[in-house]
Amino acid sequence: MLTPSGLVVGTLLSAPVALSALGGTRRTTLQLLGVAMAGNLLAMVVNALRDGLTPNDLGNRAVSMLAALLVGGLTLRAREASLRAARLExxxxxxxxxxALRVLVETVSGPYGQAEFxxxxxxxxxxxxxxASVEIGRVDRAVLRAPHALAPAGGPGRLGTRLPLDVLARPPGSTQVWAVNGGDTLLSRLTxxxxxxxxxxxxxxxxxxxVLAEAVQTLQPLLDRTALLDDLQERQAQLQARGEVLQDLVYAFSHDLRTPLMANAVNxxxxxxxxxxxxxxxYRATLHNGLDANGALLALADQLLLVAKYESGDAQDEARSVALRDVVLGVVTQVEPxxxxxGVTLEPVLEGVRVRGQAHDLRRAVQNLLDNAARFAPPGSTVQIRLRRDGDEAALSVLDGGPGVPPGREATLFQRFRAGGAGGGTGLGLYLTRRIAEAHGGRVTYTRTARAQSVFTLTLPLEDL
Known part of the structure; x- marks a missing residue:
């Protein structure tokens, strides 16, 4: 600034000031441009008082200021173009x-068994x-077994081989997807x-x-429905003998309804x-409402598929040992959000009990009871969930402070399409809960306490030790 006006170098010092803003923010660039302009004006005044002011001096200062403005303007345009390109990319x-996720849903959705899935x-x-390759298989005692698939087909697979410990054990604190072999191999599980x-x-x-984590989240509900579809396909001959209507119902809700609903949810x-x-x-609120409606329709499809399974006349598979406490905790985690x-709080107090039956069906029965309680309980209240031994039975009680069942409706509460609570519903949930309970040798009951609490109790025989 104090360089004599006859030296052109002094008038050009403002250009590097503007150039230094290339790595900063827009605000920094404008601030440095202001400093450059102010420095030029101050230099012009100081040099004019010291050496006098000539047309040549004015020209030098004008060129210096225009250079700073030009560099600053180009800097801003370059930054904006770079940010715009990054956003577009x-x-x-x-x-x-x-x-790609939509293609994934469309590829695996349909009336497929687990092997095809x-x-x-x-x-x-x-x-x-x-x-380079994707391999999926069932893990049984550290060995990879069917259902199994390898893409591309014909490559070196692990079917029938014992898997190393680092592949089987998920590292503590890892997410849904974890890596081994230096990050070259990604692993995940579908339950x-x-x-x-x-x-x-x-x-x-x-x-x-x-990307793999999001794909696994997308595949999980489709796999759950595929397992149910496998059960139904095993009884296809019986369903055909009992009527074409039931068969059409199974395939309509396993493919024609579920596929567009899942694709719509992805969009x-x-x-x-x-x-x-x-x-x-x-618009965002409307989309959230649409997702909720999609979820309700998918839940209805699942209920109708289970109704079809039980109405077919032979709904029982081989009974397995089921840790009922784990089933209830899983449903609590799902319903709690x-x-x-x-504004409703879920308060589980659960004993560890085991029963014989189908974990998937029992989970649906428990979910129906908890969904009803969470929907009808008044805001700010607590839903109490109690699982205990009662003699040779396991008793799951769900207590809420909702309005309860209107007088005269208790007799039809557990019948098909007879929703009894405030707000109604599909009329299938409690009916399906009753059918599942009876298929497992148990029962479900409703009572109203003196403290105006609704109590639904699911009772099941304990597993023989």
Whole structure:
């Protein structure tokens, strides 16, 4: 600034000041431009008082100030273009991921048994993650067994071989997806209601682990319904003998309804994550309502499939030992977010008891009771969940302070399409709970206490020791 005006170098010092803003923020760039302009003006005044002011001096200062403005303007435009390109690239990646997830849902959705589901899932996951290979199989005593699939087919697989410990054991604190072999192999699990888990082995994935985690979350509910579909397909001959209507019901709700609902849910979640740009709050609320409605329809489809299973006349598979406390805790975890959203607290006090039966069906019976309690209990209240031994039986009681069943409706409470509580419902939940209880040698009852509490009690025979 104090360099004599005859030296052009002094007038050009403001350009590097503007150039130094290239790595900063927009605000920093504007601040440095202001410093450059102020420095030039101050230098012009100081030099004019010291050496006088000539047209040449004015020209030098003007050139210096214009250079700073030009560099600063170009800096801002370059930064904006870079940020815009980064946003477009991120949006492109997000849209590509959502398209891939939709393809995954469409590939594995349908009237498939678990073997076909596993084969389709392996191929779809390989395409989604860009992996060198994807292998899926049931883990039984550290050995990989059927249902099993390997993509691409014909490669070196692990079917029938003992798996190493680092593949079997999930590291403490790991997420749904964890890595072994220096990160070259990604692992995850798909749980099954009353069978061993399915192990996913993804080798040489090009996509990050969160892509596989999102795919596993998408596949899990489809696998659950596939297990139920397997049970129904085993009785296909009986269903055909009992009428074409029941058969149409099974296939309609296993494919024609579920597939578009799952695809629609993927689209709505993508919109909520910003795949199509920012949305007004009113639109976001509408999308959340749509997801809730989708979930209700999928739950109804599951209930109708179970009704079809029990109405077929031979709904019982081979009974297995079931830790009823674990089943109830799993349902509490699932229902708790919905209850908390209404200001309702779930308070479980559970003894460890074991019964004989089907874990998936018992889970549905427990979920029906807890869903009703969480829906009808007044905000700010507590739903008490008690599991205890009662002689040679296990008794699960669900107490809530809701309005209860209207007088005269108790007799039909557990019949089909006879919803009895405030707000109604599909009329299948309590009926299905009764059918499941009876199929397991138990019962479900309703009482109203003197303290105006509704009590639903599911009673089941204890497992013989």
């Amino acid at each position: 991120e949006e492109s990646r997000r849209l590509a991921r959502e398209r 596993v084969a389709r899932a392996a191929q779809a996951l390989r395409e989604l993650t860009g992996a 099954r209601p009353h069978e061993q888990d399915l192990l996913l082995i993804v080798t040489g994935a090009a996509a990050p682990p969160d 709505m979640r993508a919109a909520l994550r910003g795949a199509y740009g920012p949305l007004p709050e009113a 919905r209850a908390q959203a209404r």
